Amino acid sequence: MTGVTTVEKQTAGGNSKDSQKNTTSGQTPSKSLDEMMNLFRQIFKDDGTLRIRVLNNEYSESLRFGLVYVDGMVDKHMIQEGVIKPLMAFDFTRMDDGNTAELMEKIRTQVINITDVVASTDLNEMISAIIAGKTLLLLDGYAGVLNINAQGWETKAITEPVTEKSVYGPREGFTESLLVNLTQIRRRLQDPDLKFIFSQIGTRSNTQICICYMESLASPSIIKELQDRLKQVDIDLILDTAYLSELIRDEPFSPFEMTGSTERPDSLVSKMMEGRVALLIEGSPYAMTVPYLFVENFQASSDYYINYYFGSFNRMLRMVGAFLSISIPALYVALVTFSQEMIPTQLLLSIATSRVAVPFPTVVEAVFMLTIFEILREAGERIPTYIGQAISIVGALVLGQAAVEARLVSAPMIIVVGLTGIMTLLNPRLTGPLIVVRALLLIASFMLGVYGYFLGILGLVIHLMSLRSFGVSYMLGIGSIRPQDIKDTAIRAPWWHMHLRPAMIGARNRKRKGSSKIERRP
Numbered sequence: 001m002t003g004v005t006t007v008e009k010q011t012a013g014g015n016s017k018d019s020q021k022n023t024t025s026g027q028t029p030s031k032s033l034d035e036m037m038n039l040f041r042q043i044f045k046d047d048g049t050l051r052i053r054v055l056n057n058e059y060s061e062s063l064r065f066g067l068v069y070v071d072g073m074v075d076k077h078m079i080q081e082g083v084i085k086p087l088m089a090f091d092f093t094r095m096d097d098g099n100t101a102e103l104m105e106k107i108r109t110q111v112i113n114i115t116d117v118v119a120s121t122d123l124n125e126m127i128s129a130i131i132a133g134k135t136l137l138l139l140d141g142y143a144g145v146l147n148i149n150a151q152g153w154e155t156k157a158i159t160e161p162v163t164e165k166s167v168y169g170p171r172e173g174f175t176e177s178l179l180v181n182l183t184q185i186r187r188r189l190q191d192p193d194l195k196f197i198f199s200q201i202g203t204r205s206n207t208q209i210c211i212c213y214m215e216s217l218a219s220p221s222i223i224k225e226l227q228d229r230l231k232q233v234d235i236d237l238i239l240d241t242a243y244l245s246e247l248i249r250d251e252p253f254s255p256f257e258m259t260g261s262t263e264r265p266d267s268l269v270s271k272m273m274e275g276r277v278a279l280l281i282e283g284s285p286y287a288m289t290v291p292y293l294f295v296e297n298f299q300a301s302s303d304y305y306i307n308y309y310f311g312s313f314n315r316m317l318r319m320v321g322a323f324l325s326i327s328i329p330a331l332y333v334a335l336v337t338f339s340q341e342m343i344p345t346q347l348l349l350s351i352a353t354s355r356v357a358v359p360f361p362t363v364v365e366a367v368f369m370l371t372i373f374e375i376l377r378e379a380g381e382r383i384p385t386y387i388g389q390a391i392s393i394v395g396a397l398v399l400g401q402a403a404v405e406a407r408l409v410s411a412p413m414i415i416v417v418g419l420t421g422i423m424t425l426l427n428p429r430l431t432g433p434l435i436v437v438r439a440l441l442l443i444a445s446f447m448l449g450v451y452g453y454f455l456g457i458l459g460l461v462i463h464l465m466s467l468r469s470f471g472v473s474y475m476l477g478i479g480s481i482r483p484q485d486i487k488d489t490a491i492r493a494p495w496w497h498m499h500l501r502p503a504m505i506g507a508r509n510r511k512r513k514g515s516s517k518i519e520r521r522p
Contacts, residue, residue: 029126029144031143033066036066050069051070055067055088057087060092065087066136079148082114083112086111100142104119104142115149117147117148119147120147128206134150134151158173159173168306169266176284182210182212185212201238202235203236204236205238205239209279210279213272214275221471226290242286257429257433259292261288264301274505291469293505294478295476295490298319298322299315312491324419326434328416328423329420331450332366332413350412358408368408370420400417499512
Protein backbone atom coordinates (compact mmCIF):
# COMPACT_ATOMS: atom_id res chain seq x y z
CA MET A 1 0.00 0.00 0.00
CA THR A 2 1.43 3.35 -0.99
CA GLY A 3 1.65 6.51 1.00
CA VAL A 4 2.66 4.93 4.32
CA THR A 5 4.12 7.29 6.89
CA THR A 6 6.40 5.81 9.53
CA VAL A 7 6.14 7.50 12.91
CA GLU A 8 9.55 7.58 14.53
CA LYS A 9 9.57 6.46 18.13
CA GLN A 10 10.64 8.99 20.69
CA THR A 11 13.60 7.97 22.82
CA ALA A 12 14.56 11.20 24.56
CA GLY A 13 13.01 12.51 27.75
CA GLY A 14 11.88 9.13 29.03
CA ASN A 15 8.79 8.90 26.80
CA SER A 16 9.34 5.26 25.85
CA LYS A 17 7.33 2.62 27.64
CA ASP A 18 10.51 0.65 28.37
CA SER A 19 12.00 3.59 30.23
CA GLN A 20 8.96 4.35 32.38
CA LYS A 21 9.17 3.66 36.06
CA ASN A 22 7.04 0.64 36.89
CA THR A 23 6.01 0.81 40.52
CA THR A 24 4.50 -2.69 40.46
CA SER A 25 7.37 -4.55 38.77
CA GLY A 26 8.18 -7.82 40.49
CA GLN A 27 5.20 -7.60 42.85
CA THR A 28 2.29 -10.02 43.12
CA PRO A 29 -1.06 -9.55 44.87
CA SER A 30 -1.07 -10.57 48.51
CA LYS A 31 -3.77 -12.59 50.27
CA SER A 32 -3.68 -10.16 53.17
CA LEU A 33 -6.24 -7.40 52.88
CA ASP A 34 -4.18 -5.04 55.05
CA GLU A 35 -1.07 -5.56 52.92
CA MET A 36 -2.99 -4.85 49.73
CA MET A 37 -4.47 -1.67 51.23
CA ASN A 38 -1.00 -0.48 52.23
CA LEU A 39 0.31 -1.31 48.77
CA PHE A 40 -2.37 0.83 47.08
CA ARG A 41 -1.68 3.67 49.51
CA GLN A 42 2.02 3.47 48.62
CA ILE A 43 1.38 3.39 44.85
CA PHE A 44 -1.05 6.33 45.02
CA LYS A 45 0.97 8.26 47.56
CA ASP A 46 0.03 11.96 47.77
CA ASP A 47 -3.12 11.31 45.74
CA GLY A 48 -5.93 12.83 47.78
CA THR A 49 -8.66 11.36 45.55
CA LEU A 50 -7.95 7.71 46.44
CA ARG A 51 -10.66 6.17 48.60
CA ILE A 52 -10.19 2.93 50.58
CA ARG A 53 -12.92 1.37 52.72
CA VAL A 54 -13.06 -1.85 54.75
CA LEU A 55 -16.41 -3.65 55.10
CA ASN A 56 -17.65 -6.43 57.40
CA ASN A 57 -20.56 -8.77 56.81
CA GLU A 58 -23.23 -8.68 59.52
CA TYR A 59 -23.67 -12.47 59.50
CA SER A 60 -20.00 -13.44 59.41
CA GLU A 61 -17.54 -11.14 61.18
CA SER A 62 -14.59 -13.16 59.87
CA LEU A 63 -15.27 -11.94 56.33
CA ARG A 64 -13.52 -8.68 55.60
CA PHE A 65 -13.88 -6.85 52.31
CA GLY A 66 -12.09 -3.83 50.89
CA LEU A 67 -13.18 -1.23 48.32
CA VAL A 68 -10.66 0.86 46.39
CA TYR A 69 -11.66 3.62 43.97
CA VAL A 70 -10.88 7.18 42.90
CA ASP A 71 -13.30 9.81 44.12
CA GLY A 72 -15.04 11.74 41.35
CA MET A 73 -14.74 8.96 38.77
CA VAL A 74 -17.28 6.50 40.18
CA ASP A 75 -21.04 6.43 40.66
CA LYS A 76 -21.32 6.36 44.45
CA HIS A 77 -25.01 5.51 44.36
CA MET A 78 -24.27 2.47 42.19
CA ILE A 79 -21.53 1.34 44.57
CA GLN A 80 -23.77 1.83 47.60
CA GLU A 81 -26.76 -0.02 46.17
CA GLY A 82 -24.99 -2.60 44.02
CA VAL A 83 -21.94 -3.48 46.13
CA ILE A 84 -21.91 -2.26 49.73
CA LYS A 85 -25.50 -3.11 50.74
CA PRO A 86 -25.51 -6.60 49.17
CA LEU A 87 -22.13 -7.46 50.74
CA MET A 88 -23.15 -6.35 54.21
CA ALA A 89 -26.64 -7.89 54.16
CA PHE A 90 -25.95 -11.21 52.40
CA ASP A 91 -25.93 -14.30 54.62
CA PHE A 92 -22.57 -15.91 53.82
CA THR A 93 -23.03 -18.59 56.47
CA ARG A 94 -24.99 -20.56 53.88
CA MET A 95 -21.91 -20.70 51.68
CA ASP A 96 -18.90 -22.93 52.11
CA ASP A 97 -16.23 -20.27 52.57
CA GLY A 98 -13.34 -22.68 52.87
CA ASN A 99 -12.19 -21.88 49.33
CA THR A 100 -11.82 -18.12 48.93
CA ALA A 101 -11.57 -18.38 45.13
CA GLU A 102 -14.95 -20.12 44.94
CA LEU A 103 -16.40 -17.66 47.45
CA MET A 104 -15.21 -14.73 45.33
CA GLU A 105 -16.80 -16.25 42.24
CA LYS A 106 -20.11 -16.67 44.08
CA ILE A 107 -19.93 -13.06 45.19
CA ARG A 108 -19.40 -12.02 41.58
CA THR A 109 -22.33 -14.07 40.26
CA GLN A 110 -24.81 -14.05 43.16
CA VAL A 111 -24.22 -11.03 45.40
CA ILE A 112 -23.09 -7.95 43.45
CA ASN A 113 -25.91 -6.22 41.57
CA ILE A 114 -23.79 -4.65 38.83
CA THR A 115 -23.61 -6.05 35.32
CA ASP A 116 -19.94 -5.54 34.44
CA VAL A 117 -17.81 -7.40 37.02
CA VAL A 118 -14.56 -9.17 36.10
CA ALA A 119 -12.15 -11.12 38.29
CA SER A 120 -8.48 -10.16 38.11
CA THR A 121 -5.25 -11.41 39.73
CA ASP A 122 -2.81 -9.13 37.88
CA LEU A 123 -1.55 -6.15 39.85
CA ASN A 124 -0.96 -4.00 36.76
CA GLU A 125 -4.57 -4.58 35.68
CA MET A 126 -5.74 -3.51 39.12
CA ILE A 127 -3.78 -0.25 38.95
CA SER A 128 -5.06 0.49 35.43
CA ALA A 129 -8.64 -0.21 36.55
CA ILE A 130 -8.40 2.25 39.45
CA ILE A 131 -6.96 4.95 37.18
CA ALA A 132 -9.74 4.32 34.64
CA GLY A 133 -12.40 4.99 37.28
CA LYS A 134 -13.37 1.43 38.14
CA THR A 135 -13.83 0.01 41.64
CA LEU A 136 -11.84 -2.89 43.12
CA LEU A 137 -13.40 -5.31 45.59
CA LEU A 138 -10.89 -7.26 47.72
CA LEU A 139 -11.49 -10.21 50.04
CA ASP A 140 -9.19 -10.97 52.97
CA GLY A 141 -7.49 -14.28 52.22
CA TYR A 142 -7.80 -14.07 48.43
CA ALA A 143 -4.95 -12.87 46.19
CA GLY A 144 -7.12 -11.16 43.64
CA VAL A 145 -9.91 -8.64 43.15
CA LEU A 146 -13.21 -8.11 41.45
CA ASN A 147 -12.97 -5.32 38.91
CA ILE A 148 -16.34 -3.54 39.06
CA ASN A 149 -17.33 -1.13 36.32
CA ALA A 150 -19.16 1.55 38.30
CA GLN A 151 -17.77 4.52 36.43
CA GLY A 152 -19.67 7.75 36.65
CA TRP A 153 -18.66 11.38 36.19
CA GLU A 154 -20.24 14.58 34.97
CA THR A 155 -20.36 14.93 31.20
CA LYS A 156 -21.40 17.78 28.92
CA ALA A 157 -24.92 17.64 27.58
CA ILE A 158 -25.43 16.86 23.90
CA THR A 159 -25.67 20.18 22.07
CA GLU A 160 -25.40 21.50 18.53
CA PRO A 161 -21.82 21.57 17.19
CA VAL A 162 -20.29 25.03 17.29
CA THR A 163 -18.06 24.65 14.22
CA GLU A 164 -20.58 22.81 12.02
CA LYS A 165 -23.89 24.60 12.52
CA SER A 166 -26.67 23.70 10.13
CA VAL A 167 -30.05 25.33 9.48
CA TYR A 168 -31.57 22.00 8.48
CA GLY A 169 -30.90 18.50 9.74
CA PRO A 170 -30.06 17.03 13.17
CA ARG A 171 -28.79 19.36 15.90
CA GLU A 172 -26.87 16.79 17.95
CA GLY A 173 -23.10 16.88 18.22
CA PHE A 174 -20.43 14.72 19.78
CA THR A 175 -19.38 15.31 23.39
CA GLU A 176 -16.16 14.60 25.30
CA SER A 177 -17.49 11.19 26.43
CA LEU A 178 -16.47 8.32 24.16
CA LEU A 179 -19.36 6.03 25.20
CA VAL A 180 -21.92 8.78 24.61
CA ASN A 181 -20.48 9.36 21.14
CA LEU A 182 -20.56 5.67 20.28
CA THR A 183 -24.17 5.53 21.46
CA GLN A 184 -25.08 8.34 19.06
CA ILE A 185 -23.47 6.39 16.21
CA ARG A 186 -25.28 3.19 17.19
CA ARG A 187 -28.64 5.00 17.30
CA ARG A 188 -28.19 6.01 13.67
CA LEU A 189 -26.66 2.75 12.45
CA GLN A 190 -28.59 -0.14 13.95
CA ASP A 191 -26.76 -2.72 11.89
CA PRO A 192 -24.70 -5.71 13.12
CA ASP A 193 -22.10 -4.76 10.49
CA LEU A 194 -21.11 -1.78 12.65
CA LYS A 195 -17.89 -2.71 14.47
CA PHE A 196 -16.01 -1.06 17.33
CA ILE A 197 -12.36 -1.86 18.05
CA PHE A 198 -11.05 -0.45 21.34
CA SER A 199 -7.45 0.15 22.31
CA GLN A 200 -5.32 2.54 24.34
CA ILE A 201 -2.68 5.03 23.24
CA GLY A 202 -0.36 7.34 25.14
CA THR A 203 2.35 5.88 27.37
CA ARG A 204 1.22 7.97 30.34
CA SER A 205 -2.31 9.12 29.51
CA ASN A 206 -3.49 5.63 28.41
CA THR A 207 -6.24 7.34 26.43
CA GLN A 208 -8.95 5.02 25.19
CA ILE A 209 -9.54 5.13 21.44
CA CYS A 210 -12.08 3.37 19.25
CA ILE A 211 -11.95 2.48 15.56
CA CYS A 212 -15.43 2.40 14.00
CA TYR A 213 -16.34 1.00 10.60
CA MET A 214 -18.90 -0.97 8.64
CA GLU A 215 -17.48 -4.45 8.17
CA SER A 216 -19.12 -5.09 4.78
CA LEU A 217 -18.18 -1.65 3.38
CA ALA A 218 -14.77 -0.62 4.76
CA SER A 219 -11.64 -1.84 3.02
CA PRO A 220 -9.68 -4.33 5.20
CA SER A 221 -6.42 -2.85 3.89
CA ILE A 222 -7.38 0.63 5.13
CA ILE A 223 -8.37 -0.74 8.54
CA LYS A 224 -5.10 -2.64 8.84
CA GLU A 225 -3.10 0.37 7.68
CA LEU A 226 -4.75 2.56 10.31
CA GLN A 227 -4.08 0.00 13.05
CA ASP A 228 -0.45 -0.38 11.99
CA ARG A 229 0.16 3.37 12.06
CA LEU A 230 -1.48 3.69 15.47
CA LYS A 231 0.78 0.95 16.84
CA GLN A 232 3.83 2.94 15.74
CA VAL A 233 2.74 6.05 17.63
CA ASP A 234 4.90 6.54 20.74
CA ILE A 235 3.78 9.61 22.66
CA ASP A 236 3.04 10.10 26.34
CA LEU A 237 -0.16 12.16 26.04
CA ILE A 238 -3.09 12.27 23.62
CA LEU A 239 -5.79 14.89 24.17
CA ASP A 240 -7.49 15.12 20.80
CA THR A 241 -7.77 13.38 17.44
CA ALA A 242 -5.67 16.23 16.00
CA TYR A 243 -2.65 14.71 17.79
CA LEU A 244 -3.13 11.40 15.97
CA SER A 245 -3.95 13.11 12.68
CA GLU A 246 -0.57 14.80 12.68
CA LEU A 247 1.29 11.63 13.67
CA ILE A 248 -0.26 9.14 11.23
CA ARG A 249 -1.03 11.30 8.18
CA ASP A 250 0.42 10.88 4.72
CA GLU A 251 2.58 13.71 3.39
CA PRO A 252 3.38 15.30 6.78
CA PHE A 253 4.81 18.46 5.18
CA SER A 254 1.79 19.28 3.02
CA PRO A 255 -0.43 22.16 4.21
CA PHE A 256 -3.53 20.18 3.23
CA GLU A 257 -5.23 17.89 5.73
CA MET A 258 -4.94 14.19 4.98
CA THR A 259 -7.56 13.08 7.52
CA GLY A 260 -11.12 14.29 7.99
CA SER A 261 -12.60 15.73 11.16
CA THR A 262 -16.20 16.18 12.23
CA GLU A 263 -18.21 16.65 15.40
CA ARG A 264 -21.55 15.73 13.84
CA PRO A 265 -22.78 12.13 14.27
CA ASP A 266 -24.91 12.32 11.12
CA SER A 267 -21.93 13.44 9.05
CA LEU A 268 -19.72 10.67 10.48
CA VAL A 269 -22.34 7.98 9.84
CA SER A 270 -22.77 9.09 6.22
CA LYS A 271 -19.00 8.86 5.68
CA MET A 272 -18.87 5.39 7.25
CA MET A 273 -21.66 4.30 4.91
CA GLU A 274 -19.40 5.23 2.01
CA GLY A 275 -16.70 2.89 3.30
CA ARG A 276 -14.59 5.23 5.42
CA VAL A 277 -13.09 4.30 8.77
CA ALA A 278 -13.65 6.52 11.81
CA LEU A 279 -11.51 7.03 14.90
CA LEU A 280 -12.82 8.49 18.16
CA ILE A 281 -10.97 9.08 21.42
CA GLU A 282 -12.00 9.68 25.01
CA GLY A 283 -12.12 13.37 25.88
CA SER A 284 -12.50 14.75 22.35
CA PRO A 285 -15.73 15.81 20.59
CA TYR A 286 -14.08 15.41 17.18
CA ALA A 287 -14.05 12.19 15.19
CA MET A 288 -11.37 11.50 12.60
CA THR A 289 -12.16 9.80 9.28
CA VAL A 290 -9.88 8.15 6.73
CA PRO A 291 -9.33 8.23 3.85
CA TYR A 292 -9.94 11.94 3.24
CA LEU A 293 -10.54 13.52 -0.15
CA PHE A 294 -9.94 17.08 -1.33
CA VAL A 295 -13.56 17.48 -2.39
CA GLU A 296 -14.74 16.91 1.20
CA ASN A 297 -13.41 20.35 2.08
CA PHE A 298 -16.31 21.85 0.11
CA GLN A 299 -19.05 19.54 1.37
CA ALA A 300 -21.36 20.38 4.25
CA SER A 301 -23.94 18.24 6.00
CA SER A 302 -26.65 20.80 5.18
CA ASP A 303 -26.13 20.07 1.46
CA TYR A 304 -28.00 16.79 1.93
CA TYR A 305 -30.92 18.31 3.83
CA ILE A 306 -31.91 20.92 1.23
CA ASN A 307 -32.93 20.76 -2.41
CA TYR A 308 -30.12 19.33 -4.54
CA TYR A 309 -30.16 22.39 -6.82
CA PHE A 310 -29.29 24.69 -3.93
CA GLY A 311 -26.90 22.15 -2.42
CA SER A 312 -24.98 21.97 -5.70
CA PHE A 313 -25.00 25.76 -6.04
CA ASN A 314 -23.58 26.19 -2.53
CA ARG A 315 -20.78 23.73 -3.24
CA MET A 316 -19.80 25.49 -6.43
CA LEU A 317 -19.80 28.79 -4.53
CA ARG A 318 -17.37 27.33 -2.00
CA MET A 319 -15.08 26.04 -4.76
CA VAL A 320 -15.10 29.35 -6.58
CA GLY A 321 -14.52 31.14 -3.28
CA ALA A 322 -11.48 28.99 -2.50
CA PHE A 323 -9.99 29.65 -5.94
CA LEU A 324 -10.61 33.40 -5.75
CA SER A 325 -9.24 33.68 -2.22
CA ILE A 326 -5.81 32.50 -3.40
CA SER A 327 -5.96 34.24 -6.78
CA ILE A 328 -7.28 37.77 -6.23
CA PRO A 329 -4.24 39.23 -4.40
CA ALA A 330 -1.72 37.49 -6.67
CA LEU A 331 -3.46 38.53 -9.88
CA TYR A 332 -3.88 42.13 -8.68
CA VAL A 333 -0.19 42.41 -7.85
CA ALA A 334 0.84 40.76 -11.14
CA LEU A 335 -1.39 42.97 -13.29
CA VAL A 336 -0.64 46.27 -11.54
CA THR A 337 3.10 45.61 -11.34
CA PHE A 338 3.91 43.87 -14.63
CA SER A 339 0.95 43.64 -17.00
CA GLN A 340 -0.82 47.00 -16.87
CA GLU A 341 -1.75 46.71 -20.53
CA MET A 342 -4.16 43.90 -19.62
CA ILE A 343 -6.21 46.22 -17.39
CA PRO A 344 -8.97 48.35 -19.00
CA THR A 345 -7.83 51.96 -19.43
CA GLN A 346 -10.45 53.56 -17.19
CA LEU A 347 -9.80 51.03 -14.41
CA LEU A 348 -6.04 51.48 -14.77
CA LEU A 349 -6.37 55.26 -14.47
CA SER A 350 -8.54 54.85 -11.37
CA ILE A 351 -6.00 52.53 -9.74
CA ALA A 352 -3.09 54.80 -10.68
CA THR A 353 -4.87 57.85 -9.24
CA SER A 354 -5.55 56.10 -5.95
CA ARG A 355 -1.89 55.05 -5.68
CA VAL A 356 -0.33 58.45 -6.41
CA ALA A 357 0.39 59.30 -2.76
CA VAL A 358 1.01 55.71 -1.55
CA PRO A 359 4.75 55.31 -0.79
CA PHE A 360 4.85 51.50 -0.86
CA PRO A 361 4.91 49.01 -3.73
CA THR A 362 1.74 47.06 -4.45
CA VAL A 363 3.09 43.82 -2.97
CA VAL A 364 3.92 45.57 0.31
CA GLU A 365 0.38 46.94 0.44
CA ALA A 366 -1.03 43.44 -0.12
CA VAL A 367 1.17 41.78 2.50
CA PHE A 368 0.42 44.52 5.04
CA MET A 369 -3.36 44.42 4.63
CA LEU A 370 -3.58 40.63 4.45
CA THR A 371 -1.57 40.39 7.66
CA ILE A 372 -3.87 42.90 9.35
CA PHE A 373 -6.91 40.90 8.23
CA GLU A 374 -5.48 37.64 9.62
CA ILE A 375 -4.70 39.37 12.93
CA LEU A 376 -8.30 40.56 13.16
CA ARG A 377 -9.61 37.10 12.25
CA GLU A 378 -7.47 35.45 14.90
CA ALA A 379 -8.49 38.04 17.48
CA GLY A 380 -12.14 37.43 16.65
CA GLU A 381 -11.70 33.72 17.37
CA ARG A 382 -9.86 34.20 20.67
CA ILE A 383 -11.91 36.90 22.38
CA PRO A 384 -15.42 36.30 23.83
CA THR A 385 -18.06 35.44 21.26
CA TYR A 386 -20.39 38.33 21.96
CA ILE A 387 -17.77 40.93 20.94
CA GLY A 388 -15.60 38.90 18.57
CA GLN A 389 -17.73 39.48 15.48
CA ALA A 390 -18.05 43.19 16.21
CA ILE A 391 -14.28 43.61 16.52
CA SER A 392 -13.63 41.69 13.30
CA ILE A 393 -16.04 43.77 11.21
CA VAL A 394 -15.62 47.17 12.85
CA GLY A 395 -11.85 46.72 13.14
CA ALA A 396 -11.50 45.94 9.44
CA LEU A 397 -13.66 48.89 8.40
CA VAL A 398 -12.01 51.39 10.76
CA LEU A 399 -8.45 50.30 10.04
CA GLY A 400 -9.08 50.11 6.31
CA GLN A 401 -10.59 53.57 6.13
CA ALA A 402 -7.86 55.01 8.33
CA ALA A 403 -5.14 53.40 6.18
CA VAL A 404 -6.61 54.87 3.00
CA GLU A 405 -6.93 58.35 4.49
CA ALA A 406 -3.36 58.16 5.81
CA ARG A 407 -2.15 57.21 2.30
CA LEU A 408 -0.61 53.97 3.57
CA VAL A 409 -2.60 51.82 1.16
CA SER A 410 -4.82 52.47 -1.84
CA ALA A 411 -8.60 52.07 -1.89
CA PRO A 412 -8.55 49.22 -4.48
CA MET A 413 -6.29 47.22 -2.15
CA ILE A 414 -8.95 47.44 0.58
CA ILE A 415 -11.47 45.95 -1.85
CA VAL A 416 -9.03 43.20 -2.87
CA VAL A 417 -8.25 42.21 0.72
CA GLY A 418 -11.92 42.41 1.76
CA LEU A 419 -13.02 40.10 -1.08
CA THR A 420 -10.16 37.73 -0.29
CA GLY A 421 -11.14 37.51 3.37
CA ILE A 422 -14.81 36.91 2.61
CA MET A 423 -13.96 34.18 0.10
CA THR A 424 -11.72 32.49 2.67
CA LEU A 425 -14.51 32.41 5.25
CA LEU A 426 -16.62 30.33 2.84
CA ASN A 427 -14.32 27.35 3.51
CA PRO A 428 -13.38 27.22 7.21
CA ARG A 429 -11.77 23.78 6.79
CA LEU A 430 -9.34 25.21 4.22
CA THR A 431 -8.41 28.38 6.07
CA GLY A 432 -4.86 27.27 6.89
CA PRO A 433 -3.98 25.79 3.47
CA LEU A 434 -5.50 28.79 1.65
CA ILE A 435 -3.33 31.21 3.64
CA VAL A 436 -0.17 29.25 2.76
CA VAL A 437 -1.03 28.89 -0.93
CA ARG A 438 -2.08 32.56 -1.17
CA ALA A 439 1.28 33.68 0.23
CA LEU A 440 3.21 31.47 -2.19
CA LEU A 441 1.21 32.69 -5.20
CA LEU A 442 1.66 36.28 -4.07
CA ILE A 443 5.44 35.84 -3.96
CA ALA A 444 5.48 34.10 -7.36
CA SER A 445 3.36 36.86 -8.93
CA PHE A 446 5.57 39.58 -7.46
CA MET A 447 8.68 37.93 -8.94
CA LEU A 448 7.40 36.74 -12.35
CA GLY A 449 4.09 38.49 -12.87
CA VAL A 450 1.25 36.59 -14.55
CA TYR A 451 3.69 33.85 -15.53
CA GLY A 452 4.55 33.34 -11.88
CA TYR A 453 0.86 33.09 -10.99
CA PHE A 454 0.18 30.40 -13.59
CA LEU A 455 3.35 28.51 -12.66
CA GLY A 456 2.17 28.58 -9.03
CA ILE A 457 -1.27 27.26 -9.99
CA LEU A 458 0.39 24.50 -12.03
CA GLY A 459 2.59 23.56 -9.07
CA LEU A 460 -0.47 23.49 -6.81
CA VAL A 461 -2.33 21.15 -9.16
CA ILE A 462 0.68 18.82 -9.42
CA HIS A 463 1.03 18.77 -5.63
CA LEU A 464 -2.64 17.97 -5.09
CA MET A 465 -2.62 15.23 -7.72
CA SER A 466 0.38 13.58 -6.04
CA LEU A 467 -1.22 13.37 -2.59
CA ARG A 468 -2.69 10.15 -1.25
CA SER A 469 -4.65 9.47 1.91
CA PHE A 470 -4.24 5.90 3.18
CA GLY A 471 -3.58 4.66 -0.33
CA VAL A 472 -6.49 6.56 -1.92
CA SER A 473 -5.90 9.42 -4.36
CA TYR A 474 -6.56 12.75 -2.65
CA MET A 475 -8.19 14.10 -5.83
CA LEU A 476 -10.51 11.12 -6.31
CA GLY A 477 -13.63 12.22 -8.21
CA ILE A 478 -12.03 15.41 -9.55
CA GLY A 479 -11.79 15.26 -13.34
CA SER A 480 -13.36 11.81 -13.57
CA ILE A 481 -15.24 11.03 -16.77
CA ARG A 482 -17.55 8.49 -15.12
CA PRO A 483 -20.89 10.11 -14.21
CA GLN A 484 -21.30 8.15 -10.97
CA ASP A 485 -17.94 9.42 -9.66
CA ILE A 486 -18.89 13.11 -9.92
CA LYS A 487 -22.45 12.98 -8.58
CA ASP A 488 -21.33 13.87 -5.06
CA THR A 489 -18.35 16.13 -5.73
CA ALA A 490 -18.77 19.63 -7.17
CA ILE A 491 -22.50 18.96 -7.41
CA ARG A 492 -24.92 17.05 -5.22
CA ALA A 493 -27.06 14.86 -7.44
CA PRO A 494 -30.51 13.62 -6.34
CA TRP A 495 -30.44 10.55 -4.16
CA TRP A 496 -32.15 8.43 -6.79
CA HIS A 497 -29.22 9.08 -9.18
CA MET A 498 -26.43 8.23 -6.73
CA HIS A 499 -26.50 4.47 -7.22
CA LEU A 500 -22.85 3.81 -6.38
CA ARG A 501 -20.49 4.63 -3.54
CA PRO A 502 -17.19 6.42 -4.30
CA ALA A 503 -14.69 4.29 -6.21
CA MET A 504 -11.69 2.95 -4.24
CA ILE A 505 -13.37 3.86 -0.92
CA GLY A 506 -16.57 1.87 -1.24
CA ALA A 507 -15.14 -0.54 -3.81
CA ARG A 508 -15.90 -3.52 -1.56
CA ASN A 509 -19.63 -2.89 -1.95
CA ARG A 510 -20.31 0.02 -4.30
CA LYS A 511 -24.03 -0.60 -4.74
CA ARG A 512 -26.26 1.59 -2.59
CA LYS A 513 -29.38 -0.21 -1.43
CA GLY A 514 -32.74 1.40 -2.07
CA SER A 515 -31.33 4.08 -4.37
CA SER A 516 -33.83 3.69 -7.20
CA LYS A 517 -36.22 6.49 -7.97
CA ILE A 518 -39.74 6.14 -6.56
CA GLU A 519 -42.34 5.79 -9.26
CA ARG A 520 -44.92 8.57 -8.98
CA ARG A 521 -48.43 8.13 -10.28
CA PRO A 522 -50.38 11.08 -11.68
